[in-house]
Amino acid sequence: MISPRTLRNLKKELSHSVLAKAGIVVVVFMVAMAIFAPLVAPYSPGQQNLDQAREPPLGFTTKETKEVTKTENGSVVIENGQVVTENQTVYNNATLAHPLGTDGNGRDILSRVIYGARTSMLVGLLGTALAALIGVTVGLSAGYYRGRVDDALMRTADIMLAFPSLILAVALVGVWGQAAFRIPDPFVATGFTEWWRGLVGLSAGPMPGDIVLPGTVIVVVALVNWVWFARVSRGEALSVREEEYVKAAKALGANDSRVLGRHVLPNAITPILVLATVQVAAIILLESALSFLGLSGASVSWGFDIALGRQYQSTSWWISAIPGIAIVLTVIGLNLVGDWLRDALDPGIDGEGGV
Amino acid sequence: MSLSRFLLKRSLHGLFVVWGVITVVFGLRVIAPGDPANVLLPPNVDPEVRQQVIRELGLNEPLYVQYFEFVAGIPTGDLGLSLTTRTPVAARVLAKLPATLELAVAATVVAVIIAIPLGVISATRRHDPADYGATVFSLLGISTPNFWLGVMLIILFAVQLDMFPTSRRPVGFDTIVAQALALQFGSAWDALTTWLWHITLPAITLGTYFTALITRLTRSGMLDELGKTYVRASRAKGLPETLVRYKHVLRNTLIPVITVVGLQLGTLIGGAVITEAVFAWPGLGSLIINSFNARDWPVLQGSLIVVGAGFVVTNILVDAFYAYLNPQVTYD
């Protein structure tokens, strides 16, 4: 499927391009963060501490004016039968305990970004996988059988493309609600998390026991994005079906599914791979948009946290800013990897999608 | 095939797609769980009242009758009644449309004005700081979620620097036009500045992805084009470099760019939905989100149909423009 020549091209492009290397580093980093979240997050993403709310990230100090009860010699000052208040300047200093600061409920932003990576990666990868499964199956069959199957696919694709992906996603979420599945986190369930956190000296605080799988969102993003896969694989199937070796295989009596699986699919794999990389990025953006609108049902997600931070936008910019930076980094990383694959494999397609 | 036959064929195909959009939208409501009557009625209502409402909504009819009535109503502009306000959906959607169009057009204008010169500079001055700057900008631009960009712009320019308002649309472009037509230039000018002041941040928010995308496409397209033999031949016959670059190369670069931009119009409308949410911009996007939250199905359906049909129409226009620009198009 991937020939030695392809691998050589990949290596050659990689050695030329600093950007491709940077992209791979970022993507690997984000994926690792998602997988090992319970082992590396300083706190549980839900752990609140109202005393330490809205601490800025390291390197920043914020000043805000608060109305507090006036005290003298430890007792509340009362004048004319009323408690006297005064304006006091409060400095919020960054602390090492929360290097990226805390949100409005005093939750650690670093931990939330780490756990947010899980939601993004789960939806991005599973959504793309599902979209590819649907799209490639439909696209290969349409391109291979041509005729009515093909017409029906192309017309369906035209109709699907008439809906902006975000709007279609909103409508589908409206139809199906926000079902989520919970599967036990293997690190926590086996007790490894507790042992490991004790070993490296992270706070023991119980980490979430479940991984939340936003089922509806995954299905929805796949249904919105499968068309791109269908188009690319249909084009590949159309060109491959006329090749001599495919005709030969058919003449020798290979059945259709065998021809599709053994001959057509391997040829289409390169452009599909490039498309998939770009699609993971597009789906991560789509998921974050749904979460931002509060429609995904996720409680720990980069997009959702950006929306939460809006309440504090006049005082605490970082609550919205930091999860957004995580999104931008991830998407840039994926786009760079996509560019690298495209340059090295040159399947001649354009990456599509986005919010 | 002639241009007019091509357009006729495209329009018929467009009609088909619009029919498909309508059918999908109808299907969405059918497969949606829950009873639309529940949106209107308190939970423990008299079953008889309930039945009456269901009859009024036509939900007791067989599905094919409902579908036929739904489809038949659309050419007459009947998109049904809103469940929450009991007013015609078409009127509600039309009322919100100008705000979204303004935003989309402003974003496109911003994108085109910035992106094409940027792409040209980037392609003609390769390995220059300007080229690197444009490349970094376009990578950032296509990777930044626009809602986050919007929030950041609000925090920086509205909250911290107090240069722009955080949200809302106090005056529409139609007001400006009306005042100008009534020869009230003073108030038209005031309205225009207010309008510009309010639309700046939303337009940047929505336009950045497009600016980045068009910059990228222009740059790579122009580099491709500059490597072609006809460029060398144009220089050989003595044409000034400006003429070679702009009369010949840029025009050929923009032909494919226009198609891609046309294909991305859906993304633009999708982006408008979320930009409107960020800036409390009272357009179609806000309407969609609100009717989603209220489970007001008819409004949601109507908005989707308008968006889908709008996409189809714009695409036909883009195709026609493309055919007009490109003499090689074969119309099939």
Next chain:
Amino acid sequence: MADEILKVRDLKTRFFTEEGQVNAVEGVSFDVRDGEIYGIVGESGSGKSVTALSLIDLVESPGRVTSGEVWYRNTELAEEFRDENPEAVDGEFVDVRRLPKGVRRSLRGPSFSMIFQDPMSSFNPSLTVGEQIAEAVEVQRRARANPRRTRSRTQGYGLGKMLVDSLVPSKSYVQDASMDRAVELLEQVGIPDPVDRADEYPHQFSGGMLQRAMIAQALAGEPDVLVADEPTTALDVTIQAQILNLLRDLQRDEGMSVVMITHDLGVIARMCDRVGVMYAGEIVERGTLEDVFENPVHPYTQGLLGSIPDLADPAPRLQPIEGNVPSLIDSEMGDRCYFADRCPKAMEDCLQRIPEFDAEKAGASDDEHRVRCVLAERQYDESQALHDGHFEEQEVAADD
């Protein structure tokens, strides 16, 4: 004897690529006379096309003409620059490479013009053929109206027109008189229905017709020197002859000089008065057509001509010579005759840079016959011959 219109001296063009410096043109010298067809023949990769582009100042990045002189006879320019830039002027001649950039550009059209190998890719697909030819006319018209302005980058073609042109198919640059002239030119190169065809797009033309149109475009500025880079290679055999006849007729009618670049000895034999043979970026042998073809001195020329019994019946294709064309990468070329590794008569003397020798001693009858080969001065001596594996061993040694 006719005067020289162009004297090229020691021209060097390099490409600075990731793989290293490529010496595409390595010290080329030749003269082109008034009203003659000068042929440059060589295999692909010998640097002949780059030589053509270097003449007309169209070498693109990462390439650059790094040294050498291109003396062009033009009394007006000589007068204009005699005081301003004495180095660039020698009698009636100016060194084009020493002229300011704007002036060099203004020479394209009225002084030098070029036709290319593939007519289909040499026209802009989205403008009519007539308009593209008219542009070439228009440039000259504007140049005559305002000589200084031609040398500017924009030539009065402003931002507004540029914006309009990029969105609307228009003829805002070209005036009607130039369109009429374009139609005349199309007629002159033998295109039927020139009025209608002028409004057609390149993809509506056949290859042969489009090559005629390109010739018309090149004639628009009434050039002194027309550089034709493989003008018939992309065409059918039957059409090739027509185009060559057309070129020769036009050359006679207009009295211009033509530099004919080709890999096809048949074309050279049929068209040219004098010829230079290129190999690995150098002209290895040059002289009159008869003398070079009848008394070739360089073993490479002899190899090329090997199968041609006489000029009356030239073989149309190059005779294959054993081995590969060298890579032209600077670091791999070394100080030697570049043909030595393929040469049947390579000797120890060949392991040094070879200057151009007069070929008279070797039996040439033309006193301007020059050759870059030690055999011009001495006889082949078998005792000094390099043994067969010499260059392979050198390579192995270098790799270790």
